[in-house]
Amino acid sequence: MIFHGRKISPGVAEGEALVSAMGISFYGGIEPETGLIVEKGHDLLGQSIREKVLIFPTGKGSTVGSYTLYRLKKAGNAPAAIINAESETITAVGCIISDIPCVDHIPIENLKNGMRIRVVAETGIVEIL
Amino acid sequence: MELSEEEQKILNGYAGEANRKAMEILVALGTIYGADRLIPVTSVQVSGVSYDNLGEAGLEFLADMASGDAKAKVLTTLNPAGMDIENWRALGIDADFAKNQERVIEAYTKMGIIPTCSCTPYLFGNVPHYGEHISWGESSAVCFANSVLGARTNREGGPSALAAALTGKTPNYGFHLTENRRPGLSVQVRATISGTHGFGALGVAIGKVIEAQNTKCIPYIVGIPQASIEELKSFCASLATYGGLALFHLQGITPESLLFEAPQTSLVITQEDLENAANFLNDPGPVDEVDFVSLGCPHLSLQELARVADRLKGVKVKKPFWITTARPTKYIADQMGYTSIIEEAGAIFASDTCCVVAPIKGRFKAIATDSAKACYYAAAKNGFKTHFMPFDEVIAEALK
Numbered sequence: 001m002i003f004h005g006r007k008i009s010p011g012v013a014e015g016e017a018l019v020s021a022m023g024i025s026f027y028g029g030i031e032p033e034t035g036l037i038v039e040k041g042h043d044l045l046g047q048s049i050r051e052k053v054l055i056f057p058t059g060k061g062s063t064v065g066s067y068t069l070y071r072l073k074k075a076g077n078a079p080a081a082i083i084n085a086e087s088e089t090i091t092a093v094g095c096i097i098s099d100i101p102c103v104d105h106i107p108i109e110n111l112k113n114g115m116r117i118r119v120v121a122e123t124g125i126v127e128i129l
Numbered sequence: 130m131e132l133s134e135e136e137q138k139i140l141n142g143y144a145g146e147a148n149r150k151a152m153e154i155l156v157a158l159g160t161i162y163g164a165d166r167l168i169p170v171t172s173v174q175v176s177g178v179s180y181d182n183l184g185e186a187g188l189e190f191l192a193d194m195a196s197g198d199a200k201a202k203v204l205t206t207l208n209p210a211g212m213d214i215e216n217w218r219a220l221g222i223d224a225d226f227a228k229n230q231e232r233v234i235e236a237y238t239k240m241g242i243i244p245t246c247s248c249t250p251y252l253f254g255n256v257p258h259y260g261e262h263i264s265w266g267e268s269s270a271v272c273f274a275n276s277v278l279g280a281r282t283n284r285e286g287g288p289s290a291l292a293a294a295l296t297g298k299t300p301n302y303g304f305h306l307t308e309n310r311r312p313g314l315s316v317q318v319r320a321t322i323s324g325t326h327g328f329g330a331l332g333v334a335i336g337k338v339i340e341a342q343n344t345k346c347i348p349y350i351v352g353i354p355q356a357s358i359e360e361l362k363s364f365c366a367s368l369a370t371y372g373g374l375a376l377f378h379l380q381g382i383t384p385e386s387l388l389f390e391a392p393q394t395s396l397v398i399t400q401e402d403l404e405n406a407a408n409f410l411n412d413p414g415p416v417d418e419v420d421f422v423s424l425g426c427p428h429l430s431l432q433e434l435a436r437v438a439d440r441l442k443g444v445k446v447k448k449p450f451w452i453t454t455a456r457p458t459k460y461i462a463d464q465m466g467y468t469s470i471i472e473e474a475g476a477i478f479a480s481d482t483c484c485v486v487a488p489i490k491g492r493f494k495a496i497a498t499d500s501a502k503a504c505y506y507a508a509a510k511n512g513f514k515t516h517f518m519p520f521d522e523v524i525a526e527a528l529k
Contacts, residue, residue: 008161028509032184060373063176063266066286067187074186089158090286096157097150097190097288 003106005124008087011101012122014129015080017115018052019108020044026065026072026094035077053117054079055108059091069094081119083108083126130159130300131166139296147199147240151292158289159300167298168305172204172257172280174250175242175294176266177287179211179486180229187287188229191236194291200241202297206250207242208267209428210234211488214246214456214481226488242294246481247455249362249428251278254457259384262305264293268375269366269427269502275376277361279384281305284375304376307388312378313346314339315391318353320400325363326407326519328356329501332367333406334398339372349391351380362427367501410504410517414495419516421493422446422527423484425453426500431461433520438467440524441474449493450476450527453483476527485510497526 022043024030029039035050049072059065069091072078078100082091087104095102101121111117116129132140140156142149155167177183183191211230212222222230234244245253248267257263257280265271265282266289274280283303285293293299303309322331335348356364356379368374378386424437429452437452452471454462459480462468468478479487484496485506495514496507499522504515518526 006161009157027182032186063268063271063284063286063290064182066288067177067183067190070190071184071186074189087161089162089283089289092158092161093154093286093289096154 001110001128003110003126005103005106005126007121007124008092008102008104009095009100010121011081011099012120013053013081013101014116014118015051015053017111017113017117018044018047018049018054019111019113020056022056023058023060024056025060025062026068026090027062030068030072032068032071032075032077035072049079050077052079053081053083053119055083055111057085057108059088063090065090066094066097069100070098073098073100081121083111083119130156130164132156136167136298145197145199147194147197148295150194151199151295154289154292155296155298155300159302162300162302164300164302166301168262168301169297170203170262170264170293170299172255172261172263173201173290173294174206174208174255174265174267174270175237175287175290176208178208178233178237178246180226180233181211181486181488183233188233188236191233195236195239199295201294203294204255205242205294206245206247206255207237208246209248209483209486210246210481211486212482213479216478216480219477220479220487222488240295245455245457247428248483249430249455252430252458253455262299264290264299266290268369269362271375272365272369272377273362275304276365276378276383310376310385311347312349312389312392313394314348315393315395316348316350317395317397318350319397320403322353322403323360324519325359326499326517327403328360328364329367329499330403330406331398332364333371333409333501334402336368336370336372336374338396339374345373347376347378348374349378349380349386349389351391353379353382356382359430359433363500366427370502370505407517410501410515412495412514412516414514416516416526418495418514419497419526420448421496421513422448422523423451423453423496423498423503424520424523425451426483426485426498426503428483429454429458431458434458434462434467435465436520437524438470440521441476442470444474444528446475446527447529448527451479451484452476453479456480497523499523
């Protein structure tokens with residue numbers, strides 16, 4: 001199955017889907033040294049985003065979050081790609097400066113944990129393999 | 130998005146790598162959010178300063194940006210750092226952290242950015258006027274600039290604010306456009322609200338309702354006859370923290386309340402709602418567990434420093450008591466004699482920084498503060514219990 005969305009940050013990536021129904025605050029919500037989600041009460045609490053295709057509705061929280069994505073990338077703990085329903089500025093900028101492919105305007109309710117996903121961000125394509 | 134010839138050349142790298150990257154960030158944002166063009170900005174506030182938040186990777190990014198000869202093209206000031214730049218030893222900051230924090234500041238100053246290191250740039254010299262297009266990070270200052278001053282900025286992340294500083298431009302979308310500043314919800318306040326603490330609680334009460342609605346509608350607030358600058362800065366910090374909001378209209382007080390009518394959909398805030406909001410920030414547990422007291426989130430104004438000095442004249446504090454403010458504000462406090470009174474009482478000035486961004490995770494058990502925003506980060510980031518109380522009671526708590 002193929003979905004057509006909007007390019008946020010270019011690149012091609014493939015990986016296992018990790019899906020959240022909740023917003024993610026990269027600053028404070030994810031530990032840059034490990035890639036683990038640490039926000040209390042989050043539906044992905046304790047899971048690693050490393051090399052996953054990370055799927056969530058939209059970002060939230062501090063304006064420093066873009067730098068957290070950059071730290072994750074440099075530490076080798078970044079997701080392979082990010083898919084949002086609607087990307088906000090903090091996630092978008094974080095992906096752009098960290099070379100993480102990112103696409104939004106995707107009906108993310110169709111994507112489930114463990115699916116193999118391919119993202120071709122340039123053309124906004126998300127494919128379930 | 131349409132680019133001028135000059136902008137296209139910068140994007141192609143003719144003004145160096147840092148400017149190319151800056152333009153790339155702005156063009157990407159503009160394209161995503163449907164901006165028609167870039168517009169000039171007159172003022173920038175950059176967030177992402179504490180080394181505790183940036184880490185080595187963030188510092189490297191900044192050092193790369195600063196490595197050429199890219200310079201800020203417009204007035205650009207800086208958010209708080211992770212320590213007092215001069216007095217860090219007294220705050221128990223270790224030397225390695227201090228060295229790295231200094232590298233961050235150096236990178237910014239090399240780019241011509243003024244290291245005010247404050248979340249309240251609008252109190253000293255970075256004061257945009259009504260309708261001015263600006264590019265600010267720091268959620269509380271964004272909310273203040275948009276709402277109280279009537280300037281226009283999106284909620285910028287650290288890198289996008291830096292990109293605006295280097296190019297003097299921002300993409301024309303979001304809060305830069307009048308139609309996106311229209312209120313979507315009326316808030317009727319049927320309660321008496323005063324002080325930084327009261328306005329902080331109001332921010333929690335309104336912010337949490339809007340956050341739960343999952344649509345970031347702009348509130349049009351009625352029923353507040355007056356509010357001081359200090360109360361408004363507290364309210365902005367709280368509303369941005371708990372509701373993620375960048376703009377509100379307050380009838381009779383904020384300039385754009387004159388442009389719009391109060392919307393039909395209405396939310397009522399009662400005295401009980403305010404009490405519930407305040408209770409939400411108060412951890413259960415005896416107040417005598419408080420082992421850390423802090424005022425200055427957002428940074429204290431001159432008037433607030435005068436009040437602290439007045440209350441501390443001739444007495445001694447019995448707990449670590451951080452007074453967080455901006456260095457420019459402190460300079461005037463020095464001249465007025467407030468600083469010596471406060472320091473003689475044993476309170477510690479933590480200029481350039483605050484209890485939100487300093488590396489103090491786990492150092493204390495429970496904080497007393499008048500700031501709703503400080504409560505959020507004290508709990509989430511630093512693992513402290515929180516006791517939320519009015520300004521004068523916070524000072525009294527330090528004396529117990």
